[in-house]
Amino acid sequence: MNRHIYTVGQVNRYIRNLFARDGFLGGILVCGEVSNCKYHTSGHIYFSLKDDRSSLSCVMFAGKRSGLDFRMKDGDRVVVSGNVDTYERDGRYQLYASSIRLEGMGELYARFLKLKQELEEQGLFDPAYKKKIPPYAMTVGVVTAKGGAAVRDIENITRRRNPYVQLILCPAYVQGDLAPASIARGLRVIDSLGVDVIIVGRGGGSYEDLQAFNTEEVARAIFACRTPVISAVGHETDTTISDYAADLRAPTPSAAAELAVFDYAEFESRVSAAGSRLTRAALLAVERAEAECARRRSRLQLLSPSAKLLERRHEEREYTQRLESAFLSALARAERRTEEIGRRLEGGAFAALADARTRQRMLIERMKGLNPLDRLNQGYSYVEDPGGKALRSIAQAETGDMLKIWVTDGILSTEVKAKNERKY
Numbered sequence: 001m002n003r004h005i006y007t008v009g010q011v012n013r014y015i016r017n018l019f020a021r022d023g024f025l026g027g028i029l030v031c032g033e034v035s036n037c038k039y040h041t042s043g044h045i046y047f048s049l050k051d052d053r054s055s056l057s058c059v060m061f062a063g064k065r066s067g068l069d070f071r072m073k074d075g076d077r078v079v080v081s082g083n084v085d086t087y088e089r090d091g092r093y094q095l096y097a098s099s100i101r102l103e104g105m106g107e108l109y110a111r112f113l114k115l116k117q118e119l120e121e122q123g124l125f126d127p128a129y130k131k132k133i134p135p136y137a138m139t140v141g142v143v144t145a146k147g148g149a150a151v152r153d154i155e156n157i158t159r160r161r162n163p164y165v166q167l168i169l170c171p172a173y174v175q176g177d178l179a180p181a182s183i184a185r186g187l188r189v190i191d192s193l194g195v196d197v198i199i200v201g202r203g204g205g206s207y208e209d210l211q212a213f214n215t216e217e218v219a220r221a222i223f224a225c226r227t228p229v230i231s232a233v234g235h236e237t238d239t240t241i242s243d244y245a246a247d248l249r250a251p252t253p254s255a256a257a258e259l260a261v262f263d264y265a266e267f268e269s270r271v272s273a274a275g276s277r278l279t280r281a282a283l284l285a286v287e288r289a290e291a292e293c294a295r296r297r298s299r300l301q302l303l304s305p306s307a308k309l310l311e312r313r314h315e316e317r318e319y320t321q322r323l324e325s326a327f328l329s330a331l332a333r334a335e336r337r338t339e340e341i342g343r344r345l346e347g348g349a350f351a352a353l354a355d356a357r358t359r360q361r362m363l364i365e366r367m368k369g370l371n372p373l374d375r376l377n378q379g380y381s382y383v384e385d386p387g388g389k390a391l392r393s394i395a396q397a398e399t400g401d402m403l404k405i406w407v408t409d410g411i412l413s414t415e416v417k418a419k420n421e422r423k424y
Helices: 008-020 063-067 109-122 149-161 179-192 217-225 242-245 251-262 266-304 304-368 372-377
Strands: 028-039 045-050 057-061 076-087 092-105 140-145 164-169 195-202 229-232 382-385 402-407 409-417
Touching: 008 076, 028 057, 028 092, 057 063, 057 076, 063 092, 109 217, 109 242, 140 149, 140 179, 140 251, 149 164, 149 195, 164 179, 164 304, 179 217, 195 251, 217 242, 229 242, 229 251, 372 402
Parallel strands: 057 092, 140 164, 140 195, 195 229
Antiparallel strands: 028 045, 028 076, 045 057, 076 092, 382 402, 402 409
16 A cells, blocks of 8 residues: 655644644633743743643744733743644744733742742741851762753863862752652762762753752751752752752852862962961071070070179270270370460460560660650750750740750750740
């Protein structure tokens, strides 16, 4: 029997025609919880509608955005109006939304908030119970899916930061009905091995994919661990109950490895720097100790009798030298003073003698000026009356008086014959 062979495109086109002819799928209203909501730069909105059993891919094109009057996000419970059709190229069907209205909070998100409140009231999230992550962990336990992206990221980060750290993996289901019990069992096993820190989590996924970490079983298993636990579930924007119960939340598994594993190169550098500081401190302490020993040794030497005697002898020599120096200095000053006084006396005597001689010459000159002989030598004469008095006026003489006239070389006697008064 010959059977006709169809192309993939023919099959997808046929299915699309079936969808188009089905009146049930046109203008349908679908209620569900929003998940994986993404606002594309083109203006389109891609999201999924989910309930407890199924998921439906949806898209609202930019031209239909007028049918949405709120900012849709994961966890919203909405009613979407549109038609279900097949995307022929990929062979998958999806709901093409024409309008979306908010119906209230999604059931999964409501359960999340309820459980979070219950556990918070019981103290599972209390900071008082949070354990510090050890700064130099050498063994790290990991509870996640074997072969998943999360464990590869943790291995790569650990190998890069510190190849001496030992990773111990306890594989666990991270999605599905078996996941909560599997994760809780993995935490108990790893905690019993005495590791330094535990990383529990998984890579990114939809909101529903992360529900295993929103369970009470996993939260209580984390809280019961004696070992510090880092929760690393999904991406940075994802927050789960495990994040609240853990001692530390990491935005991603890679970030958890960064927080759990110390950088060996940086550690080595710090150790080297600390060693240098210790060496310098030790050398400084030795130098100070040596200086203190020398100081104490000097004090002991100074306090010994021989040192005292030597000090006294040294002081005696110093005093003797100072006295000799002072005596010699005083003697030198006295000699210089004597010489100076002698010079001053000698200079004064010569000056006085010169002054006396000068005065003598002056007096001689004055006496010469007063000597009558000098006058007589100049043609003058000296006349005495009969009584021996100097005759200065004709009124002192009378006719017939005998007068004496003194000239240079003798005395003349003369008689006054007449008096003639000089007329001017």
